[in-house]
Amino acid sequence: MFPQARPTTWQPEPVEVARTTVDDAVEVLAGLRFTALTGAGVSTDSGIPDYRGPDSPPRNPMTYQQFVGDEEFRRHYWARNHVGWKHVNRTVPNVGHRALVRLEERDLLAGIITQNVDLLHEDAGSRNVIDLHGRYDRVICLSCGRVISRTHLAERLDALNPDFLESIGDVADIEIAPDADAVIESTAHFRPAPCEFCGGVLKPEIVYFGENVPRERVERAFAMVDSADALLVAGSSLTVMSGLRFVRHAAGEGKPVVIVNRGITRGDKYATVKVEAGTSDVLQELATRL
Numbered sequence: 001m002f003p004q005a006r007p008t009t010w011q012p013e014p015v016e017v018a019r020t021t022v023d024d025a026v027e028v029l030a031g032l033r034f035t036a037l038t039g040a041g042v043s044t045d046s047g048i049p050d051y052r053g054p055d056s057p058p059r060n061p062m063t064y065q066q067f068v069g070d071e072e073f074r075r076h077y078w079a080r081n082h083v084g085w086k087h088v089n090r091t092v093p094n095v096g097h098r099a100l101v102r103l104e105e106r107d108l109l110a111g112i113i114t115q116n117v118d119l120l121h122e123d124a125g126s127r128n129v130i131d132l133h134g135r136y137d138r139v140i141c142l143s144c145g146r147v148i149s150r151t152h153l154a155e156r157l158d159a160l161n162p163d164f165l166e167s168i169g170d171v172a173d174i175e176i177a178p179d180a181d182a183v184i185e186s187t188a189h190f191r192p193a194p195c196e197f198c199g200g201v202l203k204p205e206i207v208y209f210g211e212n213v214p215r216e217r218v219e220r221a222f223a224m225v226d227s228a229d230a231l232l233v234a235g236s237s238l239t240v241m242s243g244l245r246f247v248r249h250a251a252g253e254g255k256p257v258v259i260v261n262r263g264i265t266r267g268d269k270y271a272t273v274k275v276e277a278g279t280s281d282v283l284q285e286l287a288t289r290l
Contacts, residue, residue: 014264017274022282024273025258026289032229032256033107036100037246038114038121038279041235041261045094045280047087048118064211067203068142074201079190081204082157083165085150088136093124096234096280099287101125108290110228113221115236115243117206130221132213132242134206143200153193153202160191213242225249230256232286235279238267 019028040048066073101124103109111128112121117136121129137150167189195202207213225231231250238244238259244266251257251270258273259265260282268274275282 015268019273034230035110035228036112036232039236046091064208078192093120096283097124099283102287138205140205141195141200144198156193233259238265
């Protein structure tokens with residue numbers, strides 16, 4: 001089995017990378033076809049906060065074991081998600097997403113492996129995208145395996161909880177996490193919905209800590225890395241192995257690795273170039289200069 005995603009004990013330590021400018025990134029990637037691995041930092045300019053950026057508050061992401069093992073935890077989670085998904089659902093792609101589309105249209109970008117669940121790459125127009133950790137707009141029954149849209153579930157949850165959104169105040173004032181989790185505390189009165197087909201437990205079609213990324217998805221991602229000449233990492237701290245393994249693989253195959261991220265990443269020691277900057281401006285410049 002592929003390793004499970006789980007909270008990490010890795011502590012960031014600075015690694016000196018010799019090449020650190022956008023000019024260096026352009027020089028290394030010029031004439032090459034590359035795959036992009038993107039993380040939450042790509043979506044911050046769309047209004048979705050990241051998990052581990054320098055200005056991010058401490059977060060304690062949900063584990064799969066918590067979700068399946070505790071009915072009260074699931075109720076609390078679904079209450080928060082019912083608020084958070086509405087925020088994610090109305091976000092729009094930023095210039096970084098659109099820059100990657102331009103690179104793909106010119107066949108410089110082989111495809112995108114994204115750790116994000118927000119679908120903003122697809123919304124921007126990217127065609128070859130692997131949603132490594134799933135997608136926020138679908139829900140799966142853990143008993144019968146049926147998949148339904150998050151929009152349909154929202155209609156059911158609204159009917160079960162007609163006054164819930166009014167009871168928590170303005171959604172615009174609530175902190176939202178990258179997996180569409182909203183930071184609210186008063187959820188005891190929320191009624192979650194069971195599967196309408198079998199009565200089973202519903203779960204967002206998102207890979208949580210302690211849950212395996214589907215094997216087929218991982219194999220496609222490795223194949224995408226192998227199909228390109230280089231790997232571009234954008235907006236990921238690479239803290240969890242689900243993303244770091246592709247960096248290790250590319251470096252092990254002798255492919256250049258370019259990392260664009262604010263702050264230290266777990267993959268810095270594998271980087272040919274490390275640009276400490278926001279992704280939107282750098283991706284836009286790469287799309288213009290390559």
